[in-house]
Amino acid sequence: MLRKLHIKDHSGEVRLFKQRAIVAIIIVILLMLGIISRLVYLQVFSHQHYSTLSQKNRLKIVPLPPTRGLIYDRNGLLLAKNIPSFSLELIPEQVKNIDDTLVRLNQLIPISDSDRKHFRRLVKQKRRFQSIPLRYRLTEEEVARFSVNRHLFKGVSIQARLIRYYPFGSTGVHTIGYVGRIDTRELQRIDTANYSATTHIGKLGIERSYEKDLHGQVGYQQEEVNAQDRTLRIINKTPPVAGKNLTLNIDIKLQSFADEALGDYRGSIVAIDPNNGEVLVFVSKPGYDPNPFVTGIDTKSYAALRNSPDKPLFNRAILGQYPPGSTVKPFIGLAGLDAGIANNSLFCPGWFELEGDDRRYRDWKKRGHGETDLDKAIVESCDVYFYELAQRLRIDKMYKFMSLFGFGKKTGIDILGELPGLFPSREWKRRKRHQAWFPGETLITGIGQGFTLTTPLQLASATATLARDGLHFRPSIVHSMQASNDSVPVLTPATRYKSVLLKNPQNWQKVKRSMMRVLHSPRGTARGSARGAPYKIAGKTGTAQVFGIAQDAEYNADELDKRLHDHSLFIGFAPFDKPTIAIAVIAENGGSGSHVAAPLARKVLDAYLLGKGL
């Protein structure tokens, strides 16, 4: 760039700048005086006026929490309710010495370290004039003890709030779930305006899956408050809209009965009404008491639950993926009949060999079942018959047929977080394992071993579909919703999936009759379990080998042995002619299906159909 040569009058420019700078500073000072006179006007002459405004007229908008919807079982028993709970609260601004107050309070009402920690955290987050809870769920005695000494504790008070309470405790926890304090992750997900007065949110189960319906709509009121933030007058009010009440399909009495019937076994029982997919029983054992979670469980108790080898926090009914064992046989048999290849009988010597392979695939009965047809194979649970059938069906056909019953797929139940289980196929193995499919794997898939995994809910749903000759419903927990206590409940309609269609519908009866003989014929694997029943039961036992536990037997051999026992399974439905309940039972490490799971199922069926033991 060409720079022009200018003759610059350096000292002249400095003088000019200084002049302008002086003008600038004069203007600055004048404007500052302007500000100051404005402030004098506001703070000196109008001080009285603004002081009055500040003291008297304070409008405040206070959000009002909606009442959370209640949850009932199918017979109208309350499963989740809102009870008043007394909490000890403290306003930091009004307490001179918080540490000293805590020490003195502790002599009246026990305050644990975790309460104290939680309190300290809240003190940092909230304002100094806000009431901060120190202890939740005071007993009546504690309330009384504090009330007598109340004058000694300025700034400390007892507040009643509604908190969630689950009267059935651990029995319903895996179905209903629980609510807990809103955490930071949930804060980002929720509509903060609607939750501005809400402290708790559904964390699990129905409470979480139906959070939107249960929560309701926040209300507001405009209040006039004084300088101490005390409400003088409510100016106007938009009342909150309570959450919807839910009625579940669950029969909580039957569920408690099933829960107790499982005794010390870990496992799951799921029962479904095959006529509409309503889930009657949804047990995962062991459970745990959800009530401490509502007010904030202490770390030690939580660690105990989390680290327990029985895994009480684990919802086995939808997350427990078990090998189904012989319970798949009726379905595989049906696949065989539908393909027209299960009409012959074969001779079972107690083992099966693939051509060109020396490996023997054994039957559970060492001596073999002798001459066996499909009926006998189901009744006596002959493995060799199903090895042969599976080999002839081939894996892809089995996969296609079993998918129709929902194996390897989520059932779509209205509780979030369900796992899909697994039914293997050639394509799956190539995709996931990058391996070819081996013929031996087809065989063991035919008896429900190998890669196959099912959840108890899936088994119950598939059994229900079988019981109604292919009519396939989505399992549902929620029966109806009621917008308010005096409005008409709105039914949640049953969802039907595509029905399973057979080429020859008579094959349904054929397999179901065999399942009936599992319990009602003298050679059936569950022959003991139907003894004396005034109705007919159809079912199938299963015994699943436990995989995946390292066999370092040196460490605590007894315990390890027990955990290596087979899982005991049973699926069934009743009454045979007009089924109203389909059930799946899994007792972990229970041993054979005939001895543990089948008798358990019988007890639940008796309770449901005859009211026995309820």
Added chain:
Amino acid sequence: MITDNYTAANRRRYSLAESFHIDVPLMVGLLLTAALGLVILYSAGNQNEAIIYRQLTRLAVAFGIMIVIAQIPPQQLRFWTPWLFAIGIILLIAVLTFGEGKGATRWLDLGFVRFQPSEIIKITLPMVLAWYLADAPLPPKPSRVIVCIILIIVPTLLIAKQPDLGTSLVIASSGIFVMLLSGIRWRYIFSAMITAIAAAPALWYFMHDYQRQRVLTFLNPEQDLLGSGWHIVQSKIAIGSGGLYGKGWLNGTQSHLEFLPERSTDFIFAVFGEEFGLMGILVLLTLYLFIIARSLYISAQAQNTFGRLVGGSIAITFFFNIFVNIGMVTGLLPVVGLPLPLISYGGTSMVTLMIAFGILMSVHTHRKLLSQ
């Protein structure tokens, strides 16, 4: 040789500050004001320590950047000026095309850092004007004045389009200040003012609805009590109820009962007025006045036109920010979203401000090197 003119005693006293190119009086003024800001922020933020730590971090970063800038000689800054300004303009155009932000597009996200390109312009517009005007004798000829007006109008319109009325106002003013300081004739100044007043109705036509609303609200705040008038009414109550001596630190009911919106950021002055009263405000204004006076003094001492004009513009723009903010909070001016310098909670404008003071220090502390 730098210290030739100083006595031995002065040499010891100033040697550390001087080797880091720090102007001690200005530094002290800035630090005191920032400290006062932290005190009131602690109250405005409801004694949330996390806010204080974040603000402290920002202050540390901003002061650090100031010191770094102060190390660069003014000739160097002057050499970079046109390029920096050009980059700023390109980024402004980019932000209108790809920018992001709530309602208004002001932010540019470069992946590793998010910033407002208008902040670059805040610094570089006065610099580019000074760079241009320093080339020829002052006062500038009318043709040069027209070039300057174009240089001011282009970024101002780009920022107003975002829309960010407050910032475009500050930027346009900082440019005008350079021209005023350059010695432009008074008759031009007065005729421009008359034109501006005549053009006001046209400006109204180009405003966004919310901007018009703000002006209407300013004219009659009580009319819109639950809407935008709430800010002004509540902040006037806060300041007025503070009285001569204030309600005391942490005791402002207006601020603490959540009547006062934006109390940590744009309306922090109302919290200050409520809790410390008129006396506290006078202390704060004295500090501000000291910083402005020192900055103007530094500019007057500068050894070339570029340094003088940039420095003077920084000083007056600093005051302009203060005046607009306090004017808005006290109901003298319409609500435009401008923070109170050195006091309001927030990062971007703080860094820009300290860069400006870094330039001032650079102008002042490098001047002996220039003397022939």
